[in-house]
Amino acid sequence: MLAYTIRRILLVIPTLLAVAVLVFFVLRVVPGDIVEIKLAAEGGIISAEEIQKEKERLGLDDPIMVQFYKYMIGLPRGDLGISLWTENNVSEEIMSRIGLSFELAILSTILAVLIAFPLGTISALYRGSILDYVIRIITIGGIAVPSFWFGMLLIMLILATFGNLPPLGTISIFDDPKTNLYQMIWPALSVGYRYSSVVARMLRSSILEVLSEDYIRTARAKGVFERIVIVKHGMRNALLPTVTVIGLEFAFLLGGLVVTESVFNLNGIGKLFVDSVVRNDLNLLQGLVLTVATGFVLVNLIIDLLYAALDPRIRYQK
Amino acid sequence: MSELPLLDVSNLQVEFKLKNGTVRAVDNISFQVNRGEFLSIVGESGCGKSVTALSIMKLLPNRVANIKANYVKFDGQDITNLSENEMRKIRGRRMSMIFQEPMTSLNPVLTIGGQLTEPLITHLEMSEEEANNKAIELLNMVGIPEPEKRLTQYPHQFSGGMRQRVMIAIGLACEPDLIIADEPTTALDVTIQAQILELLKDICNRLGVAIIMITHNLGVVAAYADKVNVMYAARMVEKGGAPDIFGKPSHPYTIGLLRSVPRMDKKRGSRLATIEGLPPNLMAPPSGCRFKPRCPMAADTCDTSPELKERVKGKNHFTACFYSDDANKKGASIYVSDRDKFKPIKVKKDKPVLSVRGLKQHFGVSFRSGWLSSVSGTVKAVDDISFDVYPGETVGLVGESGCGKTSVGRAILHLNLPTGGELKFNEKELNQKSVALVRQDMQVIFQDPFSSLNPRMTIGQILEEPLKVHKIETDEVARSERVSELLTKVGLYPYMKDRYPHELSGGQRQRVGIARALCMEPKIIICDEPVSALDVSVQAQIINLLEDLQRELGIAYLFIAHDLAVVKHISHKVIVMYLGKVMEIGDSDTIYGEPRHPYTKALLDAAPIPDPKKERGREKIILKGELPSPLNPPKGCVFSSRCNFVTEDCRKASPELVDFDNNHLAACINIEGGK
Numbered sequence: 001m002l003a004y005t006i007r008r009i010l011l012v013i014p015t016l017l018a019v020a021v022l023v024f025f026v027l028r029v030v031p032g033d034i035v036e037i038k039l040a041a042e043g044g045i046i047s048a049e050e051i052q053k054e055k056e057r058l059g060l061d062d063p064i065m066v067q068f069y070k071y072m073i074g075l076p077r078g079d080l081g082i083s084l085w086t087e088n089n090v091s092e093e094i095m096s097r098i099g100l101s102f103e104l105a106i107l108s109t110i111l112a113v114l115i116a117f118p119l120g121t122i123s124a125l126y127r128g129s130i131l132d133y134v135i136r137i138i139t140i141g142g143i144a145v146p147s148f149w150f151g152m153l154l155i156m157l158i159l160a161t162f163g164n165l166p167p168l169g170t171i172s173i174f175d176d177p178k179t180n181l182y183q184m185i186w187p188a189l190s191v192g193y194r195y196s197s198v199v200a201r202m203l204r205s206s207i208l209e210v211l212s213e214d215y216i217r218t219a220r221a222k223g224v225f226e227r228i229v230i231v232k233h234g235m236r237n238a239l240l241p242t243v244t245v246i247g248l249e250f251a252f253l254l255g256g257l258v259v260t261e262s263v264f265n266l267n268g269i270g271k272l273f274v275d276s277v278v279r280n281d282l283n284l285l286q287g288l289v290l291t292v293a294t295g296f297v298l299v300n301l302i303i304d305l306l307y308a309a310l311d312p313r314i315r316y317q318k
Numbered sequence: 319m320s321e322l323p324l325l326d327v328s329n330l331q332v333e334f335k336l337k338n339g340t341v342r343a344v345d346n347i348s349f350q351v352n353r354g355e356f357l358s359i360v361g362e363s364g365c366g367k368s369v370t371a372l373s374i375m376k377l378l379p380n381r382v383a384n385i386k387a388n389y390v391k392f393d394g395q396d397i398t399n400l401s402e403n404e405m406r407k408i409r410g411r412r413m414s415m416i417f418q419e420p421m422t423s424l425n426p427v428l429t430i431g432g433q434l435t436e437p438l439i440t441h442l443e444m445s446e447e448e449a450n451n452k453a454i455e456l457l458n459m460v461g462i463p464e465p466e467k468r469l470t471q472y473p474h475q476f477s478g479g480m481r482q483r484v485m486i487a488i489g490l491a492c493e494p495d496l497i498i499a500d501e502p503t504t505a506l507d508v509t510i511q512a513q514i515l516e517l518l519k520d521i522c523n524r525l526g527v528a529i530i531m532i533t534h535n536l537g538v539v540a541a542y543a544d545k546v547n548v549m550y551a552a553r554m555v556e557k558g559g560a561p562d563i564f565g566k567p568s569h570p571y572t573i574g575l576l577r578s579v580p581r582m583d584k585k586r587g588s589r590l591a592t593i594e595g596l597p598p599n600l601m602a603p604p605s606g607c608r609f610k611p612r613c614p615m616a617a618d619t620c621d622t623s624p625e626l627k628e629r630v631k632g633k634n635h636f637t638a639c640f641y642s643d644d645a646n647k648k649g650a651s652i653y654v655s656d657r658d659k660f661k662p663i664k665v666k667k668d669k670p671v672l673s674v675r676g677l678k679q680h681f682g683v684s685f686r687s688g689w690l691s692s693v694s695g696t697v698k699a700v701d702d703i704s705f706d707v708y709p710g711e712t713v714g715l716v717g718e719s720g721c722g723k724t725s726v727g728r729a730i731l732h733l734n735l736p737t738g739g740e741l742k743f744n745e746k747e748l749n750q751k752s753v754a755l756v757r758q759d760m761q762v763i764f765q766d767p768f769s770s771l772n773p774r775m776t777i778g779q780i781l782e783e784p785l786k787v788h789k790i791e792t793d794e795v796a797r798s799e800r801v802s803e804l805l806t807k808v809g810l811y812p813y814m815k816d817r818y819p820h821e822l823s824g825g826q827r828q829r830v831g832i833a834r835a836l837c838m839e840p841k842i843i844i845c846d847e848p849v850s851a852l853d854v855s856v857q858a859q860i861i862n863l864l865e866d867l868q869r870e871l872g873i874a875y876l877f878i879a880h881d882l883a884v885v886k887h888i889s890h891k892v893i894v895m896y897l898g899k900v901m902e903i904g905d906s907d908t909i910y911g912e913p914r915h916p917y918t919k920a921l922l923d924a925a926p927i928p929d930p931k932k933e934r935g936r937e938k939i940i941l942k943g944e945l946p947s948p949l950n951p952p953k954g955c956v957f958s959s960r961c962n963f964v965t966e967d968c969r970k971a972s973p974e975l976v977d978f979d980n981n982h983l984a985a986c987i988n989i990e991g992g993k
Contacts, residue, residue, distance in 0.1 A: 128381070214417060215425040220377055221417075222437045222488060223410030226402070236427050311427055312472040 001315050004308050012297055019293045020075060023286045024068055034084045034280040035060065058084055071286075080287035085279045090287040093272065098254075098291065100170060101268040104191065105253035107184055109246065111192035112199055119196070120203030120242075125230070127208060135200070142197025148259040151190035155263070158186065168265060187264040191257060195249050202245045206238040213237070240310055247303035254295040323350040324495055324528050325374070325413075328388035332366070332373045335382055341600045343369040345552040348388075348626075351545075353495065354526045356519070358539040358560075360575075361549035362597060362853040367532045370549075371498045375415055376405050393495065411441040414489040416518075418501035420481035424473040430484055431469030437491045456487040460517060477944055479510035486518055490527070497522065498530045503538070507718040507880065509941040512924035515542060516940060534854060536579055537883075537926030540564055540933045548572050551598050551608040554626055558635035560930050568629055568642040570613045570652060576928060577650045578858035580887035583927050586906055589865070590858040590887070591653035596823055597853075607639070614652045615641050665890055669745065670706035671841050671874050672730065672760075677703045677739035679722070679729045679898075683949065697948045699725040701898040702739070705891075707842060710868060712875040714889030714906065716882060716921070720945050722898040723878045727844045730876070731762060744841070758788050761835035765847035767827035771819040777830055778815030781805070784837055804833040809863060825856035832863065842874040849884060861888055882925045886910050894918045897948060897956040900975060904982035914984035917957050955986070963988055 035054045039046045055061045059070070074081060080090035123135040158165060166183040173180040210216065211234055219233045220226075256270030269288065276284040308315045332344040344366040351357045359367040372378050373385045376397075389396045392413065397405065414437075417423045425433060434456060435449035444452065450469065457465035460483040473481060482502060489497050499518065503511035519542055522529050533539060539546055539560065546563040548556040548571065556569040567573045577591035595612045598604055604611055606621040613620070619640050626638040629646070639645060645652060679700035699722045707713045715723045729736040732753040741748040743756045764770040771780055781801045784790075791797040802812035808829040819827055828848060835843050845864070849857040865888065867873060879885050885892060885906075892909045894902040894917065902915040913919045916939075923938040943960045946952055952959040954969040961968065967987055975983040 214419055214422040217377060218417060218423045218433075218485070218488070219425070219436070221375060221409055221415040222440070223406045223408070224436055224440055225406070228440075233425050233428070237425070312429075313426055313474045 001308065004315050005305060008301060008304055008308075012301055015297050016294060019297070020072070020290055023289045023293070024071055027282050027286050027289075028064060030280075032280040034058075034282065037280055038085065060084075080290070081283040083276075083281055083284045085276075085281045085284070090284050093284065094269070094287055094291050097267060097269050097272050099172075100266060101254055101256050101270070103173060103180075103184060104187055104257075104266070104268065105250055107188035108192035108195050108253060109250050111188055112195035112249070113246065115192070115196035116199035116203060120200040121207060121235075123200065123204045124207035124211070136204075139197035139200045142193045143201070145194070146259075147191050147194050147257065148263045150193055151187060151260055151263040154186050154190050170266060187260055187266060190264075191253065191260060195253075198249060199242060199245055203238065203242045206241045207234060210234050210238045236310055240307060243303055243306050243310070247299045247306075251296040251299040254299075255292045322391075322394050324353045324355075324393060325351040325530075326389070326391040327374065328390070330370065330373065330387040330390065331385070332369050332378070333384040333386075335384065339601055342603075343552055343600065344373065347547075347549075347554050349547055349554070349557060351496065351528050351530060354523070354528055356522075356529045356531065356542055356544045357547065358543035358545070359530065359532045359547045359549060360534060360536065360539055362534060362575075362855060364551075364597060364600070365549040366552040367549050368500050371415070371500055371530060371532055375409060375413065375498065376400075376402075377409075377415070407441070410437040410494070411492045412494050413496040413498065414492070414494045416482070416485045416489050416497065416499040416502045418504055420478050420485060420505060423485055424481055426473055429470055429472055430476070434469070434484065434488055434491065437488065441492050452491070453487075456491055457484075459490075459521065460484070460487045461513075462487075478506055479514060479944055482506065482510075482514050483517070486514070486521070490521060490525070493525060494527060496528045496530065498532070500532045501534070502531070504533070504535070507945075508882065508921060508924040509718060510944065511538075512926075512938070512940050513942075535926070536576065536854070536928035537933065540928045540930045541926040543930075548575070551603060552600055553608055554636075554638065555609065556635075556637045556639075557626070558633070562633070562635040564928070564930050566635070566646055567649070568635070568637040568646040569609075569639045570615050570641075570645050571609045573645060573650060574612075574653055575854060577653055578855050579928050580858075580861065580881075580883040581927065581929075582883045582886050582910055582922065582925060583929065583932055586887065590862055591650060592858045592862055593653070593855040594859075596825065596856070615645060617641070665708050665711040667708050669708075670742075671709045671744060672707040672876070673740075673742040673745075674706070674726075674730065675704045675740040675742075677726065677729055677741065678737040679725045679734060680737040695949045698898045698951070699948070700729060700736075703893075703895075703898075703900055704739075705893055705900075705903060707874045707876055709841065709874055710872040711891065712868065712877050712889045714885035714892040715876060715878045715895060716880065716885050716892060717895035718921075718945055719880065720897075720948060721895040723880075723895050724846055725898075726895075727762070727846050727876060727878050731760060731844060758784075758790075758838040759841040760844065761838055761840040761842075762844045762846065763828075763831050763835050763848045766851055767824050767831055768819075768851070770831060771827060773819055775818075776815065777805070777810075777817050777819070777822070780819075780830065781815075781833055781837055784834065788838065790838070800837070804837050807836065807867070808833045809859070823856075824852055825859060828852060828856075828860055829863065832860075832867070836867065836871075839871075840873060842876065844876045844878070846878045847880065848877075850879060850881060857884070864888065882910075882921060894921065897945070897951050899956055899972070900983075900985060901957065902982075902984040903975070904984075905980075908980075908982050914978060914982070914989055915957075915986050916961050916963050918984075920960075920962070 035051050035058070039051065039054065059067065071081065078091055082088065083090050083093055119135050119139065123132045126132050155165065166186065167179065170183060171179045216229060216233055219229045256268050256273055258270040258274055261268045261270045273288055276288060328348045330344055330347045331342065334341045334343055347370060359370060361367045374390060378385065387398050390398050392408065397408065431450065431453055434453045435446070438444045438449040438452055439446070453469055454465040457468060462468055462480060462483055476484065502518070503514050506514065515538065518529070531543065543560045546558065546560050547554055548563065548569065550571045556563065556567065556572045563572065564576065567576055574591060574593040578593060580590060593612050598608055598611065606623055610616045610620040624638045624640050626636045629635050629637055629642060677700055681697045681699055683695055683697055703726060705713065715726060717723050725734065728734045730741060732750065735750065743760065746752065748756065778801055781804055782797050785797050785800060791800050801815060805812050805814060810826060810829050822830065849860050852860060861884065864875065868875065877885060877888055889906045892904065892906050893900055894909070894915065896917050901917045902909060902913065909918060910922065913922055920939050920941040924941065927933045939962055941960055946959050954971055955973050958964045958968040965988060973985045973987045975985045977983050
């Protein structure tokens with residue numbers, strides 16, 4: 001297990017390196033020029049000289065390999081350069097937003113797991129019963145209904161029950177956990193409904209699949225208590241595909257949720273993403289993509305390690 | 319010992335509720351098992367033998383299965399109405415079960431120790447330490463070396479045979495009175511099958527455990543069973559002592575079943591008896607006797623269902639047939655009338671159609687072994703093999719799984735590019751380029767009739783495709799006619815052209831596979847386990863069809879199979895392979911009559927003959943151990959690690975094939991040992 005873990009962690013480094021290189025060059029293929037967009041926004045007639053001057057100032061006229069060199073040199077220090085639009089430090093810009101997206105992702109994962117595990121398990125064990133049908137209707141709803149629309153319903157519900165909305169402007173969980181949770185629980189719910197539906201359905205089908213396996217029949221033939229058959233023999237196997245779904249959904253949330261963020265007026269990664277794309281802010285964009293990709297890689301690492309913990313076949317694999 | 323039977327089943331009936339109706343999978347079955355007795359339930363797939371076993375254990379899901387019985391008495395206690403918890407206390411404690419698939423019957427994420435101690439802790443309330451000690455004892459008993467270490471390992475670290483040993487250990491853990499084994503060795507090689515069955519029989523004899531063995535393998539039944547139940551289409555058609563069932567079969571189905579199995583102990587040349595047609599669909603079974611539509615003796619009386627009746631009072635031999643006395647007297651002759659018409663095919667040995675010289679197929683493999691380090695090696699799947707196939711000849715290729723027999727076929731067809739050696743087809747050299755030119759003349763039939771036909775194409779489209787691709791028949795009408803002709807030739811009907819593969823049975827699909835191979839009018843067909851997925855009666859039909867086609871069209875076959883009896887029946891010449899090398903090669907009758915090589919001998923000994931007298935009378939060498947890793951084969955003779963006659967010299971060099979007499983070659987340096 002230890003050897004596997006170390007090998008798996010070491011594998012992260014080349015993966016991230018490849019991502020960094022790929023992101024840099026792919027973004028440079030995209031047409032459009034930030035300087036033109038920026039200056040055009042100021043109005044008036046812009047001379048080619050002015051554009052050239054601005055480019056020089058931002059380092060955009062350097063040969064591409066020089067730009068690449070600067071970018072790669074910065075990476076190990078966590079220096080992602082400056083935003084070409086706001087001229088703020090990209091790392092700082094991202095760090096100020098990622099916390100929120102991260103918290104949202106964690107909160108909705110907790111909610112989703114808390115909801116999905118009982119629902120999925122009950123649904124599988126009482127397959128074909130009315131309870132199963134009710135759960136399946138609820139979960140198919142979660143997948144069909146867009147999160148932001150469900151979020152708007154939630155807002156109306158809060159208004160109807162409490163008469164007011166959570167305060168605007170996010171308060172850090174470290175400053176005032178109560179207010180922060182009161183603010184965050186609603187977007188987390190709105191995302192978590194869909195999330196839990198996906199997980200519950202996955203769990204249901206994998207439990208059903210596992211329960212029809214030969215080794216479950218073997219366990220029953222041994223005269224083991226049905227409870228143990230399901231928990232010890234069934235669940236652990238059924239968790240494998242479910243863990244994958246949870247991890248992928250989590251990583252997806254790290255990438256920000258443009259519409260949900262705007263419904264709840266949150267300043268997350270999603271909005272930053274949209275801005276950087278619209279403005280052609282290459283530095284910010286590559287910083288964002290790199291951050292999200294790192295998130296994906298790390299989540300996948302955790303999934304793989306969990307997998308190995310759950311399934312000995314992977315641990316001992318070549 | 320009590321006088322009551324251990325298990326007494328009276329009028330057991332199992333129905334499955336399905337979406338489109340009810341299927342009665344077991345219909346009024348009664349039987350008894352005494353303490354320490356060995357009962358076999360035989361029948362073809364779908365006859366209800368496994369369902370019978372599962373319903374006794376009450377392991378069928380309540381949701382779909384409806385079990386009714388007069389009574390099922392286990393040790394005097396009627397268990398039909400026991401609650402789930404009371405039944406749970408019996409399962410694993412007083413009766414346990416061993417399943418068919420050792421690869422999937424153990425939980426992959428739990429240790430062997432955990433799974434083995436589970437019944438001990440649940441039923442006998444042992445502490446973990448006591449249970450562990452007992453588990454070590456059990457693993458020792460079933461012949462697993464280093465039990466302490468093995469307990470902490472997981473199922474994937476065990477081979478199939480080893481896993482089945484573990485399953486036996488689990489089954490016997492609480493010293494039950496009855497063990498039900500559902501096709502326990504069907505997924506295993508013959509040599510491993512012999513090991514497992516001997517082990518099971520031996521332990522159960524010692525502990526006085528009764529066995530119900532469910533199997534389709536009549537050889538296994540002949541070797542071990544005291545009593546036999548024969549089932550057909552959910553009903554019991556015959557039951558009695560093993561000598562009676564094999565010696566005086568009285569139901570036409572039993573007779574047909576026994577006659578349709580190829581026999582290793584008979585000379586080649588006789589045609590197999592076949593039971594025409596297919597077992598009935600249980601959704602709509604025929605009225606009266608279920609076997610009537612296929613029975614050569616059927617008469618009007620058979621429209622009412624025959625009762626299971628004792629033939630001679632007190633003999634305990636029951637048959638459900640109105641004409642059982644007649645059937646008993648006539649025996650096999652009720653099936654074969656045109657036997658003499660089918661003379662064995664003579665082969666003219668002038669020009670071989672396929673000539674293989676020094677064929678090699680090596681695969682490079684590499685995998686990580688630990689900390690970032692990797693191991694790479696070569697698997698010599700086929701290592702220096704030479705043989706000829708003449709027109710109209712069948713060459714059988716046998717060996718255990720992993721011996722490289724399939725790789726030989728694939729290399730000849732250039733599905734994998736051979737690593738070395740020379741292949742000649744009709745005296746023209748075969749290489750990557752020239753193989754395309756002779757593809758038409760070399761066809762293949764695959765093992766699995768279910769997955770080797772495209773499910774989205776109709777039978778007609780499947781058969782027309784090669785005609786189109788090779789531009790043999792460009793006219794659409796003529797092509798369609800050709801397809802009809804082919805279907806008729808393989809015993810199907812032209813109207814089946816518009817059917818999809820899933821609408822056909824396994825045997826019919828294999829006929830389509832044969833038709834597909836035939837449509838190119840090939841000179842040679844490579845048959846890779848063509849009948850191993852089929853039931854005995856259907857298998858006989860397909861074998862006969864292959865032989866008839868050979869007689870008519872003069873096709874040569876390279877027949878790859880693991881079933882020794884089938885290979886013996888169909889082949890003129892037999893090649894025995896072990897770990898990529900030829901052990902012995904020669905005439906079918908010679909190889910089976912006077913095997914020279916110790917491996918051939920052991921292989922033949924391991925395969926049971928469906929005749930209790932012969933089977934129990936013969937002396938057997940049971941091969942120890944399992945196939946070594948092909949990555950790291952034994953030095954010298956590859957068979958040396960399992961050979962009973964091994965000497966120091968065997969490990970020095972790989973023995974050459976030596977010609978003994980008349981093209982009978984064997985690769986062994988102490989051939990006296992083999993004889």
